[in-house]
Amino acid sequence: MPYVFPRAFVLVLLLAVGCAPLTNSPQSQHTGKMQNATPENTAVNASCPVSAAPSAVTEKAARNASKPEQQDLAAEATGSDADLKQPLEEEVQADVSSNATDKEPALTQAEKKALESEAEIQFDLDVRETERMQKFFRYYTHKHRKTFQRWLKRAEPYLPHIRKVITEKGLPQDLVFLPFAESGFNPWAYSRAGAAGLWQFMPATGRHFDLRVDWWMDERRDPYASTQAAAEYLSRLYGQFQDWYLALAAYNAGEGNVGRALERSGCDNFYDLASSRRYLKSETRNYVPKFQAILKIVRNLEELGFEPIDWDASPEPSQVAIKGGTDLMGLADATGMSWSEFRKANPKFRRTVSPPDASYQVQIPAPKVAQAKAYLDGPRAQKMAGGKRYRVRSGDSWWRIARRFDVPLTALMRLNNTRSKMLHPGDSVLIPVSGEAARARVAAQDGEYVVQRGDSLWELARRMDTTVTKLRRANNLQNTTLRVGQRLTIPGGSQKAKTRQIAQRRSNYTVKKGDTLWELSRRFGLSLNTLVQANGIGRSSALQVGQKLYIPDRGRTTQVAKAREKAAHQRLVRYTVRQGDNLWTIARRFGVSADALQDWNNLGKNELIHPGDNLRVYIQ
Template sequence: MRIASAVMISLVLLATACATRETGPTTSSSGAQLPPSPFLEANQCALDEEKKLAGEPEAQDLDPELSAEPSDLSGELTAEEREALKNEPEIQFQLTVTENEAFAKYFHFFTAKDKDGNPGKGRKAFELWLERSQQFLPYVRQVFRERGLPEDLVFLPFAESGYNAWAYSRAGAAGMWQFMPFTGRKFGLTVDWWSDERRDPYKATHAAADYLTVLHNMFGDWYLALAAYNAGEGRISRALRKSGTDNFFDLAKDRRLLALETRDYVPKFLAIIKIVKNLESLGFKPLNWNEAPQLETVEVQGGTDLLAMSTSCDIDWKQFQTLNPSFRRHVSNPEQKCTVYLPADKLTAVNDYLSKPNARPYAGWLSYRVRSGDSWWALSRRFDTPIAVLKKLNNISSNTLRPGEHLMIPGKGGAKYAAAKYSEPTPARAKTQAIAQKRANYVVQTGDTLWDIAQHHNVSLNTLRRANGLSSGKNLSVGQRLYIPDTGGVKQRIEEQSDGNRLVTHKVRRGDTLWDIARRYNVSPQRLMTWNNLNKRSVIRPGDKLKVYVE
């Protein structure tokens, strides 16, 4: 699906609460398909404490210039600034410079230079926002045009986040459009441990268009709708009832009804519109509306190793995150499909990767061997992963961990978890792999590791690697076929181990584990598994019967 617009590294975010939306893929008037924006329910393993989202290494504070208040601003308007104020935007002004001091001060703050002609801190910030916005403004404008919304609203993220997709406010709002978690979910954005779609520039734009439409229908006035976007529709409705007025500017005169941030929000936004309508006359570089890269959307299955996938098409993890800021892990949510945005020239490589499950290295996963003293709680804290997620990924229901067993843990963005790229096999190794495929006598199961398979079949790890032309055991995937040498000898050794011993059939009871059963009969857990064709990942259930050879 082609996206005729931009990837948003930065997006503007707002904070409030409202109704649900459910939209499928949309098509522009030109026939170009836009990214799908399906309604996705929040994962059951979502963080309860939403502010923890802002603790990620990628999370960024809002630019301080966004919180500047009129009382902090000073200076007189220049002749160029006064001339720019004569042009009217699509949302018509109802006030002049003399009628609203906050508007004039914001306008001057974002355009002013010092006496030497150097840009002030407000102007520097505005120049940065202009540069950020060019990647995604074409897409946002396309969506708002198709929704029949005033095009001036595409500049609202300037007031929210400076078009920064990674921005988080201290209150917990996130993304370009600064949605609070509750509001984001109500408008179809997933916010959980796996991803934060408030940071998805495309889906969040659809959600913002939906929310703004709801607010305008509710109040019948764009100024009140904008105030509600900032403060919440409930607060604006209550303020209107108390004041007896029906317009924003009369409402803003009473300091008891609205917070200063909300009273200044509309004047600040109107000042931003004035500036972007007069960039060249004010000495700014004009916006380039043709800078958006051509991207493709790819739907991937749940549990996809995103790090390995990006590596397969020669995209490093930092670049992948720039294109897909919503992902919070190296692995996608195992319980739902997800959308990935990639450059058009990478589509073939990614589709080739996704079509070959045997080619999926688990670069985005960590393999952890349980140590004495470990607990689910301790591992959850160590790897910043909910206990429920760890259990589900490893298909374990027990609350007890056994030293020596291996757990798979999804990696998180960061250098210490990044895996090296995988090189092509040498000709000799490729030949060995081809022979092993012809002689394959084992299919990799969920939870298998090369070490488990070697232990189960009584062959050394190195022997198993050499027999299959593997450089390591990290590249195993479910369904992969392996050649295990000397399987006949394995059966013979089992017979030798049991020779002269008495066979006992043990019926598994509730609470039994392989370790408990082995200790009860004074045999090793490894022998118990070998006798019953089990491995360390095997699950035993009450009523199962196990063979045990005792002296």
């Protein structure tokens, strides 16, 4: 009786001799829509290995990604503390072939005329492709008309820049509208396979075209940087295939997939290739007809009853350079922008802190540029109001803290500007947070707070200028255990919000560069408590240039305040922090207390200082 080999042994043997089915490498994945080979493709690959067409991204480069980057992406995949991501709308992924039995609406004369219009890229469709194109045309002009009108409005801020880049590259103007087919012009759109942005780049392809994709940021979501990358990629694909049909199919499915399909089929053009289901997936076969339908609509908007595109609706915002580790939430506050407004203008950032290892440009409305530059030149730009402080406990390590807050270890240590693995109980560690977590902290000032991962009652009490006992009493807590998502009432929070509103109406002082709460209290002859209570803020609140404050009895105390200010500045010493310094060693050097140093420089109780920081020290 012949010996029957176990199935596992056969599989190992097949792998050893190289007969396993070939998998699609990163270079063949552009949008990720061709993530898995078709059954037919798998069979051909297993038996007849073929050479792939030239590729924009090598599989070796994808495999050789650095370990820190792999850690960053692993943390990203967990989804904790994640930033805003939106799935592709179903209208982007529509497959009209499934609607074959639906009753087709009759075409109006305007629609018939629009279908006869010619695009810049000449599409020579056969009868089957023409039917598919007409189905997409009806789909967007009838069934999902409101969706397409919404896409048109969403596209207006980006179209002028895209047209400029496409023109500079010498590409057909029709390609300006390709993001309609890719994402519906949504910078936040993510496909199931991980493609992202207006142009739906996969991570490996995006990195090949110098788009940063990691835990800190995703430049595939940057409409400006990704447009430049898309223009380069489209130009390269046309140079490779010398045919716009094949170039567009390759943009959708990946040039590796299209190149292999051409070799297997023996075809030399898109329509012969697309005539069979054997070589390309349905999405790619539909891609060219769908894009042509979109072009016929956008070229005849008014005739079809759509609102025309306003090409001058949104001028390009001004760009401002920021250093690594800039507090983006603080920058938004300083310019009078909400975090939602700032994030909409700068979708590439995934955290409220910019990457600490590089400088970048941010998009700021032109009227707000001066405010942004004033903030960035001040001492608060790297103080991290958009982050959170964690007090090191006994037994903590960098690895444990990173795991507790779901932050990549390399990102955490980089943000805290250290390579040392040593931590001591009582040390303060900065934790970067997403916009969602930061907004929860801001909401706490209005009386309610949503618990985030890593929060404790002690930390919340310190941050909200209250006590653990008051927090427990206000929320009827039997113990100190908190759960993520739990809503807490902050004692005095709503009252502070009312006080801030009153203070804004009665404001009589505008914060200037270099001001601190402690210095203002001395200047105007007030106690620090009186000043913060009058404005509904905390003792450690950060002041922003241009912020309005209410100074009680300012006129009556002016003379006394000037005398005190003059005396104080006669004893003022400015000290530049050196490597190895901390507040305690600096305080001992000048014979003052660490608490005084914190008050003089508006530092939080556990706020870190860094080499190069300038501190005020008042000596006798």
